[in-house]
Amino acid sequence: MKQSITKMYFPQGYECKHNEKVMAFANMLGRKDPKKNGYKWDDPEYVILEAGVDDDMAEVGIAMGYFTKRTAKEMAEIMGKSEDYCYEQMMKLAWYGTSFVNVIDGVDTFWHAESWIPGIMEMIVNNLEVVKKYPIVTYAMEAYGRVRGPMSSGMFPPGIGLMRVIPIESAIDSNSRRASYEEVSKYLNDNTIFSCSPCSCRTDREIMGEGCGHLKEDMCIQMGHAAEYYIRTGRGREITREEAFEIIQRAEENGLMHQIPNIDGSGKTHAICNCCGCSCLSLRSGTMYKNVDMVRSNYVSKVDKDKCVACGQCVENCPMNAMRLGQKLCSNGPVTEDITTTHTPRNNDWTEKEWNIDYRTNREEVVDTGTAPCKTSCPAHIAVQGYIKLAAQGKYTEALELIKMENPFPAVCGYICNKRCEDACTRGDLDEPIAIDDIKRFIADQDLKKDNRFIPKKRNNYSDKKIAIVGSGPAGLSCAYFLAIDGYDVTVFEKEKVLGGMLTLGIPSFVLEKKIIEAEIDILRELGVIFKTGVEVGKDITLDELRSNGYEAFYLAIGAQKGRKIGIEGEDYEGVISGVEFLSRINQNEKETISGNVVVIGGGNVAIDVARVAVRAGGENVKMFCLENREQMPALDEEIHVAESEDITINNSWGPKRIIGENGKVTGIELMRCISTIDENGRFSPKYDEGDTMIVETDYVLLSVGQSIDWGGVLSGSKVVLNSNNTIQVDDATYQTKQADIFAGGDVVTGPSFAIDAIAAGKQAAISIHRFVHEGQDLLIGRSRRQYLQLDKNAVILDSFDRTPRQRAGNIDGQKAKKTFRDIRTSLSEDQMKKETERCLGCGATVVDEYMCVGCGMCATKCKFDAITLERVYDGEGVEFLGMKKAIIPHVIKRKVKITAKKVLGRKK
Ligand code: SF4
Numbered sequence: 001m002k003q004s005i006t007k008m009y010f011p012q013g014y015e016c017k018h019n020e021k022v023m024a025f026a027n028m029l030g031r032k033d034p035k036k037n038g039y040k041w042d043d044p045e046y047v048i049l050e051a052g053v054d055d056d057m058a059e060v061g062i063a064m065g066y067f068t069k070r071t072a073k074e075m076a077e078i079m080g081k082s083e084d085y086c087y088e089q090m091m092k093l094a095w096y097g098t099s100f101v102n103v104i105d106g107v108d109t110f111w112h113a114e115s116w117i118p119g120i121m122e123m124i125v126n127n128l129e130v131v132k133k134y135p136i137v138t139y140a141m142e143a144y145g146r147v148r149g150p151m152s153s154g155m156f157p158p159g160i161g162l163m164r165v166i167p168i169e170s171a172i173d174s175n176s177r178r179a180s181y182e183e184v185s186k187y188l189n190d191n192t193i194f195s196c197s198p199c200s201c202r203t204d205r206e207i208m209g210e211g212c213g214h215l216k217e218d219m220c221i222q223m224g225h226a227a228e229y230y231i232r233t234g235r236g237r238e239i240t241r242e243e244a245f246e247i248i249q250r251a252e253e254n255g256l257m258h259q260i261p262n263i264d265g266s267g268k269t270h271a272i273c274n275c276c277g278c279s280c281l282s283l284r285s286g287t288m289y290k291n292v293d294m295v296r297s298n299y300v301s302k303v304d305k306d307k308c309v310a311c312g313q314c315v316e317n318c319p320m321n322a323m324r325l326g327q328k329l330c331s332n333g334p335v336t337e338d339i340t341t342t343h344t345p346r347n348n349d350w351t352e353k354e355w356n357i358d359y360r361t362n363r364e365e366v367v368d369t370g371t372a373p374c375k376t377s378c379p380a381h382i383a384v385q386g387y388i389k390l391a392a393q394g395k396y397t398e399a400l401e402l403i404k405m406e407n408p409f410p411a412v413c414g415y416i417c418n419k420r421c422e423d424a425c426t427r428g429d430l431d432e433p434i435a436i437d438d439i440k441r442f443i444a445d446q447d448l449k450k451d452n453r454f455i456p457k458k459r460n461n462y463s464d465k466k467i468a469i470v471g472s473g474p475a476g477l478s479c480a481y482f483l484a485i486d487g488y489d490v491t492v493f494e495k496e497k498v499l500g501g502m503l504t505l506g507i508p509s510f511v512l513e514k515k516i517i518e519a520e521i522d523i524l525r526e527l528g529v530i531f532k533t534g535v536e537v538g539k540d541i542t543l544d545e546l547r548s549n550g551y552e553a554f555y556l557a558i559g560a561q562k563g564r565k566i567g568i569e570g571e572d573y574e575g576v577i578s579g580v581e582f583l584s585r586i587n588q589n590e591k592e593t594i595s596g597n598v599v600v601i602g603g604g605n606v607a608i609d610v611a612r613v614a615v616r617a618g619g620e621n622v623k624m625f626c627l628e629n630r631e632q633m634p635a636l637d638e639e640i641h642v643a644e645s646e647d648i649t650i651n652n653s654w655g656p657k658r659i660i661g662e663n664g665k666v667t668g669i670e671l672m673r674c675i676s677t678i679d680e681n682g683r684f685s686p687k688y689d690e691g692d693t694m695i696v697e698t699d700y701v702l703l704s705v706g707q708s709i710d711w712g713g714v715l716s717g718s719k720v721v722l723n724s725n726n727t728i729q730v731d732d733a734t735y736q737t738k739q740a741d742i743f744a745g746g747d748v749v750t751g752p753s754f755a756i757d758a759i760a761a762g763k764q765a766a767i768s769i770h771r772f773v774h775e776g777q778d779l780l781i782g783r784s785r786r787q788y789l790q791l792d793k794n795a796v797i798l799d800s801f802d803r804t805p806r807q808r809a810g811n812i813d814g815q816k817a818k819k820t821f822r823d824i825r826t827s828l829s830e831d832q833m834k835k836e837t838e839r840c841l842g843c844g845a846t847v848v849d850e851y852m853c854v855g856c857g858m859c860a861t862k863c864k865f866d867a868i869t870l871e872r873v874y875d876g877e878g879v880e881f882l883g884m885k886k887a888i889i890p891h892v893i894k895r896k897v898k899i900t901a902k903k904v905l906g907r908k909k
Pocket residue numbers: 372373374375384385388424425426427434436839840841842843844
């Protein structure tokens with residue numbers, strides 16, 4: 001049954017205790033009149049108390065009175081009970097979380113926290129013993145803002161809400177209008193005693209099984225009386241001011257922004273929270289109810305469109321999802337330029353239809369009219385426009401850092417990527433696409449030089465958690481890289497003696513030199529990844545054995561490393577070899593030779609590689625035969641030209657009929673004319689003219705017609721499910737298989753595909769594994785949906801752009817190239833690379849929803865292009881809790897008048 005969004009959710013089987021005394025205590029704390037507006041049995045304020053407050057505690061709690069500081073001696077007089085009894089009950093209340101305890105004038109003094117949130121509910125949930133014993137308290141805390149939130153929509157003027165965003169200080173450093181009460185450092189410098197505790201909101205979500213994977217431990221800082229209370233009751237540990245500053249920095253590095261309880265008066269607070277949009281129960285008033293004024297700072301983010309390069313870092317990190325990637329180019333068609341929410345609770349009645357109930361799973365990254373095609377079409381959504389800009393400025397390390405946010409192997413990709421970004425590049429509609437890959441290769445070449453290497457900083461330390469990666473191809477390595485940055489204990493198991501999977505064994509050195517792969521793998525070594533080669537999981541060690549050795553999650557990325565047979569006569573003759581096997585053999589021993597004529601069957605890039613390797617290994621008259629005509633050939637045009645320049649003959653529209661042999665050895669192949677490859681439904685279904693055949697004499701037939709997956713024994717005993725084509729079933733977004741602790745990616749999921757697809761998949765699996773190995777985390781909540789949309793290239797106005805031709809690296813002489821396994825291609829010179837970057841049209845730019853923006857400054861700290869400033873547009877100052885009503889009432893009246901006037905005017909129309 002669908003639960004009401006404004007009611008508390010109860011775990012199955014929970015039974016309310018209906019405790020009258022506790023209800024009276026709840027009403028007292030909430031300043032409710034039981035006869036008029038008292039709480040109900042299913043209200044979170046009552047439920048959070050009934051879990052752990054007994055009659056004695058409630059009686060004493062009521063007698064303490066609202067917000068009055070009391071000693072046990074005073075209470076003994078008030079209640080006519082013993083001092084010991086009163087002290088015991090007051091201490092229990094403090095331990096449970098309704099009341100503070102501090103030593104004042106040498107005596108333990110107690111008083112109730114003023115509000116439920118911030119205050120009592122967080123204090124209760126910050127007591128991990130309470131949470132363990134009474135998990136219902138987390139349900140109550142979660143429910144509080146959801147149940148009460150709608151009532152406060154539009155009621156609070158900016159800056160006076162119960163919580164308040166404090167901008168990341170470096171984001172407002174240069175703003176001359178900033179006030180000291182807007183600086184985190186002021187609060188830390190004003191206090192002398194500090195403690196830290198786990199984030200109460202993320203604890204809460206975790207217990208409910210809805211965690212988002214953000215850092216939880218040590219993320220709430222308490223100060224002054226709150227710190228004394230937290231240390232005394234074991235909720236937090238004492239820290240120094242320096243440690244508090246370090247926590248703030250670590251939080252910012254992990255994409256967390258700051259909020260303070262805003263009930264102590266202007267410039268005062270007792271805590272600093274490090275929050276994320278996905279779990280924070282305070283930010284939810286903005287994200288879910290769009291009641292942003294309740295939490296906002298005085299600032300709003302402004303993007304300088306000219307400087308912005310749509311890298312997307314701000315968009316991904318904005319806790320409010322208040323930013324979207326859009327378009328910078330002029331257009332004949334519609335372009336979304338302003339996304340600021342105009343229908344708001346400020347001057348409208350605010351009902352369920354206006355809320356964004358699914359805000360944790362419906363994040364959007366791009367405006368509906370699209371953004372830069374390069375970023376959109378790259379499977380890893382690398383910030384192409386951004387790294388082109390950084391390369392133009394000679395900032396190679398920064399460019400590498402940006403690329404490696406999504407792709408740890410820029411050098412490898414610089415040599416082998418199938419360049420979907422270039423296919424999509426808007427500049428291609430003007431003259432020729434930007435040489436994106438050449439630019440990337442230039443940047444990545446810098447990474448191979450010691451001085452410019454970019455080795456990411458470890459964000460966390462989860463070294464107590466062991467993760468096993470099976471397979472060291474691009475998917476496995478990518479997953480290992482991102483897990484290593486998070487500080488996991490990662491081991492990669494590889495059954496071959498060399499690392500890199502198909503990168504090493506399936507790609508010849510003259511396309512991708514082994515030292516480039518090694519150099520990028522070295523960075524993983526520096527991050528602490530352990531590699532075990534020559535170990536076949538499923539044979540030498542099983543997943544169960546790894547489990548009992550403490551591995552908590554597995555990533556299967558063994559690739560499609562086996563060749564495929566065609567199913568024709570003669571495939572077993574000596575001299576008939578699968579292309580991948582042939583590549584693997586020669587890649588492991590470039591001195592191995594062949595002699596005689598060679599026929600290669602296949603028309604893809606792998607077939608081209610096979611043919612080119614055959615030439616270098618000593619093959620004569622190397623001929624390729626493929627089903628497709630020249631236009632339909634899957635190999636890239638440039639690959640085809642290179643092959644021809646090395647005297648490889650490409651014969652289109654021929655398919656193998658049978659392989660001919662003598663004495664068990666191949667002597668020739670009969671081919672038949674292929675008249676079409678695709679049927680009327682677009683499916684691959686070749687048709688032949690069997691009357692048109694020819695026989696080609698040959699000593700080798702190298703079959704490069706696809707690859708298959710050899711699972712070996714790795715899946716034995718597991719619950720994973722395979723598809724009919726032997727690929728593994730995974731969840732589309734999380735890459736989790738049917739066995740919860742096994743994730744999979746790369747070719748074993750997609751079938752044979754490109755390295756960049758595998759790299760993109762590896763990162764997503766790392767995100768899932770990180771969440772999986774921590775209790776209570778959901779694999780989807782708060783996660784980027786990676787839904788990118790390309791701008792309408794047909795509508796873009798390109799007339800005003802120059803026609804600077806594309807820069808090209810020097811041509812290679814096929815006759816020279818075919819004599820060596822070394823890669824003798826040249827890259828763009830620095831001068832050429834810079835010229836090429838100038839051809840980029842700069843298609844994308846970010847837009848901000850200035851209403852939804854809470855002015856946290858996260859975006860500004862993530863922007864490497866100085867494109868974001870925080871502008872001070874409000875002047876709200878916090879007030880003390882007891883003065884809030886007075887500050888709010890005029891605002892409430894004004895809002896009511898506005899809404900009524902709107903309705904009257906609406907009716908008149
Ligand atoms: S012109 Fe530049 S920004 Fe536009 S698609 Fe091409 S590389 Fe990307």
